[in-house]
Amino acid sequence: MDQIGDKWSMLIMRECFLGTRRFEDFYDHLGISKSVLSGKLKKMVDQGLLKKTPYQNEGERTRYEYRLTQKSRDFRKVLIGLLSWSNKYLVEEGNETMYILDSNDNPVHLEVVDDELNSVPLRETRMVIKSKSGDRPSFV
Numbered sequence: 001m002d003q004i005g006d007k008w009s010m011l012i013m014r015e016c017f018l019g020t021r022r023f024e025d026f027y028d029h030l031g032i033s034k035s036v037l038s039g040k041l042k043k044m045v046d047q048g049l050l051k052k053t054p055y056q057n058e059g060e061r062t063r064y065e066y067r068l069t070q071k072s073r074d075f076r077k078v079l080i081g082l083l084s085w086s087n088k089y090l091v092e093e094g095n096e097t098m099y100i101l102d103s104n105d106n107p108v109h110l111e112v113v114d115d116e117l118n119s120v121p122l123r124e125t126r127m128v129i130k131s132k133s134g135d136r137p138s139f140v
Contacts, residue, residue, distance in 0.1 A: 083098060
């Protein structure tokens with residue numbers, strides 16, 4: 001949560017997944033102040049969530065694009081889960097503003113699978129906290 005748990009970091013990640021890469025585009029799409037945006041992007045680069053890639057338009061100084069790293073691409077599963085939950089519980093049906101679609105424009109849904117990629121119903125899962133004194137039992 002320290003790395004991605006605030007509003008602006010989540011919105012920056014969303015923008016990255018939508019294809020936004022340049023500072024001015026983040027600024028235009030998010031309505032965030034330039035100083036806050038600059039600080040958030042620097043922090044996300046330092047944390048390994050984004051990488052800076054230089055580019056230069058003809059006749060202009062070198063600037064940077066912000067690209068997803070493997071660490072942030074793996075976070076996509078979390079965003080899909082949050083989006084699915086929010087569309088189900090926080091938005092009236094028919095008023096959803098964002099969807100996840102596959103390459104054939106079919107809706108995508110998250111699924112829990114075991115190590116052999118077999119589907120596992122959530123009711124058949126449990127959470128366990130690992131500690132030095134042994135696993136703490138769960139009652140989920």
